[in-house]
Amino acid sequence: KFTAALFDLDGVIVDTANYHYLAWKTVADELGIEFSEKDNERLKGVSRMESLAILLEIGCLQCDEATKIALAEKKNKTYVTYIEQMDAGELLPGVRDYIVKLRRRGVKIALCSASKNAPLILQRMQVEDLFDVVIDGNRVEKAKPDPEVFLEGARALGVEQQDCVVFEDAKAGVQAAKAAGMYVVGIGQEEHLREADIVVNRVDHAEMEKFF
Ligand code: G16
Numbered sequence: 477k478f479t480a481a482l483f484d485l486d487g488v489i490v491d492t493a494n495y496h497y498l499a500w501k502t503v504a505d506e507l508g509i510e511f512s513e514k515d516n517e518r519l520k521g522v523s524r525m526e527s528l529a530i531l532l533e534i535g536c537l538q539c540d541e542a543t544k545i546a547l548a549e550k551k552n553k554t555y556v557t558y559i560e561q562m563d564a565g566e567l568l569p570g571v572r573d574y575i576v577k578l579r580r581r582g583v584k585i586a587l588c589s590a591s592k593n594a595p596l597i598l599q600r601m602q603v604e605d606l607f608d609v610v611i612d613g614n615r616v617e618k619a620k621p622d623p624e625v626f627l628e629g630a631r632a633l634g635v636e637q638q639d640c641v642v643f644e645d646a647k648a649g650v651q652a653a654k655a656a657g658m659y660v661v662g663i664g665q666e667e668h669l670r671e672a673d674i675v676v677n678r679v680d681h682a683e684m685e686k687f688f
């Protein structure tokens with residue numbers, strides 16, 4: 477049995493992927509890059525600067541460091557205007573109850589997200605009190621698929637990595653969690669998540685009694 481649950485944010489707790497997509501789309505349009513929802517799959521779970529690198533690669537564009545920073549800032553401004561309007565109604569179904577039940581069982585809970593906006597999103601969703609620790613993009617140096625964010629989560633909770641279950645929706649995140657030596661529940665479609673130990677459609681479809 478596992479003693480800790482580590483949750484990704486975007487795509488697991490809340491569905492912000494579409495807001496990320498719309499915000500990158502604004503930047504892509506401006507640069508004349510064709511950017512589809514299918515391309516957006518590659519941006520899931522990876523850091524902001526890495527996402528920009530992928531977008532520029534799709535458009536076969538190169539630019540200097542200062543331009544990159546300006547583009548990333550522009551994207552983030554648009555993204556933040558979207559998330560500032562979110563409320564708890566946009567929590568993914570079943571998530572809150574599932575985490576509340578885990579807590580009652582004595583399971584330790586961490587948020588492990590690549591996003592620098594995680595604190596704002598948790599506040600908007602009114603779920604800050606559900607997490608014993610929050611490790612986000614402001615606290616890690618190496619983005620997923622590097623295992624750093626999950627290893628840091630386990631360390632902050634005071635548990636061993638083999639005692640952790642990770643809930644992840646993105647390929648890069650599943651790879652990061654596997655590299656950390658953890659059990660991975662993939663959230664979403666099997667085709668993107670082949671490296672996960674099991675795949676379910678939503679968090680509360682992972683049988684709690686089986687794992688915790
Ligand atoms: C999230 C998203 C990624 C995004 C990254 C950085 O990660 O899935 O698409 O690029 O955060 O976000 P920000 O620009 O807000 O720092 P996660 O790990 O929560 O899925």
Ligand code: MG
Binds near residue numbers: 520649
């Ligand atoms: Mg995610």
